[in-house]
Amino acid sequence: MISVTDLRSGKVFEDGGEYFLVLSYEHIKIARGSGTIKVKVKSLTSGATVEKSFTTGAKVEEAILNRKKVQYLYSDSKVYVMDMETYEQTVLDKRLVSEVAKFLKEGLEIELFSVEDKPLYIQIPKIVDYKVSQTGGSSRGNTVGASQKDALLENGLTVKVPLFIKSGEVVRVDTRTGEYVERAK
Helix, strand or coil, X not given: CEEHHHCCCCCEEEECCEXXXXXXXXXXXXXXXXXXXXXXXXXXXXXXXXXXXXECCCEEEXXXXXXXXXXXXXXXXXXXXXXXXXXXXXXXXXXXXXXXXXXXXXXXXXXXXXXXXXXEEEECCCEEEEEEEEEXXXXXXXXXXXXXXXXXXXXXXXXXXECCXXXXXXXXEECCCCEEEEECC
């Protein structure tokens, strides 16, 4: 059991037989009353995001997660990944990757979190390099502001990039926002 005051972003706990990933944490203290802990959590079984409130002294069951590095191989109706140590292939449900599916590319290393060999969720890197497959032309002299154009990346994702980016170049994309970060070196 862990105290609810120890719940921070990224922590996973069990409540009522369901696993929750903490997204944000807030401690509210009003005058002489006891404090309240409000956490915004994502249910790892249903995928729903909810807010939960606890009194300061409450405790929740800590989830013991197994974490391992896997490599994304491909997907059809299911998602296939390979364990980086044993080279064993694992089949994941599409629901696990629905939020990050647009950022997946062949060979991408991701982290798989599971409880008792049951996969719960995956975590992808915050910054990923992609090759630009196609980009629109830029009109010369159209640089009053920070001008951008659309670029189609190797995995089918479309992002706004600066006018100087050309097809065939490699760019870095922030997977939290889906925005261009910089040109890869």
